[in-house]
Amino acid sequence: MRAAVTEGPGTIRLHDRPEPGPPGPGRTLLRVETVGICGSDLHLFRADLGPSHDGLLPRVQGHEFSAVVAAADPTGDGPAAGTRVAVWPVRPCGACRPCRAGRENVCRHLQLLGVHRDGALQEHLETETSALVPTPGLTATQTTLVEPVSIAVHSVNRGRVAPGESVVVLGGGPIGVSTALAARDRGATVLALDPVPSRRDLLTALGFSTAAPDAADLPALLAVHTGPDGADVVVDTTGRAAVLATALEMAGHGGRVVVVGMTSQSAPTSPGPLPVKELDVLGVSCCTSAEFAAAADLVARNTAAADAMVSHLLPLAEAAAAVQLLEERPDEAFKVLIDLRPSPAPDDPGDPA
Ligand SMILES: [Zn+2]
Ligand SMILES: [Zn+2]
Missing domain, CATH: 3.40.50.720 (NAD(P)-binding Rossmann-like Domain)
Structure with missing residues (x-):
């Protein structure tokens, strides 16, 4: 499968990577649809946040995205194959003091998809079923807006x-x-x-x-x-x-x-x-899992606004150009999305297949 890899500061290249295998218990295999490029992606792309970015590259970036379940969790929990989902990108340890206090978004050992672990700028992604929020009635691009919201x-x-x-x-x-x-x-x-x-x-x-x-x-x-x-x-x-x-x-x-x-x-x-x-x-750092689910509802109440925020849809091969566009043209680039759907797909709500 194709993946856009940030190899080092300022360099993104397409790589061919092995397809992930079938998901284990508690995990789901996703086919990525659209991925938003975010201001925080620019920081990692430039590696300009100092020691907190040490050792993070090379990395597949992308933490705001829409995906469709390609292979459901084998336990039967979680959404069925074909369901469109937004994905909470926060992976907390569950054991540190903020985690125990219900503030998992400021986990001391926080792992973020697309930052500490490979994210969504690749055709398939295998991840925790508990992080998935089904978005019935939202299009792929609207679903991508759930994370920034x-x-x-x-x-x-x-x-x-x-x-x-x-x-x-x-x-x-x-x-x-x-x-x-x-x-x-x-x-x-x-x-x-x-x-x-x-x-x-x-x-x-x-x-x-x-x-x-x-x-x-x-x-x-x-x-x-x-x-x-x-x-x-x-x-x-x-x-x-x-x-x-x-x-x-x-x-x-x-x-x-x-x-x-x-x-x-x-x-x-x-x-x-x-x-x-x-x-x-x-x-403010990220959000809790409950707030992520609330964001999906907020987008559903504001679909016209979500549509209006998307300024560009570019193919995966242009991931580097998308980052450049965001950096250099703030007047025209608002929310730039990478489109990984195989063919020009109608952006239909409720019909992700
Ligand atoms: Zn973001
Ligand atoms: Zn923690």
Whole structure:
């Protein structure tokens, strides 16, 4: 079978690999359909997150994907052959302190599909049956959006977003848009900021208030959105170190700041607003298995938005070009998907075969 292997920093090549055999108990063999390329994939591709990336390459990347069950779990548990599934990419140890506390997404020995173990940029993948979430009624591309949306579900849970609250989302990429969808689903009002006009157009089309972060009228817009008390919750999805200071500034007294974007950079930030406004600053890493299932439901309630987020479908042979597109053309590349389906398949819900 074909697999796109990130051989070393900056190099992806197609390899021919042996097909995986029939799955053992507790495991399922999947035929991969479509795979999203993510900002975090770019970090591993460049190996730019320092020691946490040591020894991870070569690797088959791809942690957000749709697949169809090719061979079901031999125990009879789990979805039948032909079922379309989303796959929770988190593989926790189950024994460390965060795992015992129900926070398996921050497992000390966390293994992520596509990062620590080979992921979905290959035609077949054998994995844990317990990680599969059937997505009846969703297309392959909509199913691929479940993983990025799951990060948003975890973000609004971490931020304790409540009905009627004002949320400012910094960054209008796929995670930013997903966060806006998740916050609106919880009954909050959302203002999303991004410097890229095409991203603001997408947010506007989906019914969100949006502005450029350097807009002259931003203070007035913020005042209208949050009222005099400032934002209840600010979610930083940008992965830019300097944005944390902005987030701390925009959050109101007693507010929450959720940091989702990953970076190895640093920028000066005064801790002053933390005690003055008694802010909660909350990090986000992946999501729990329950949140992943909730994300599948959220996508099902927002299929038009999921469709609107997909900007490109490219064949596996163009995986390197897909990464390049995401790096170099943020104005046109939104969610870039790799399509591994054998022939141009109709993207039919409920008819994955
Ligand atoms: Zn991702
Ligand atoms: Zn653990």
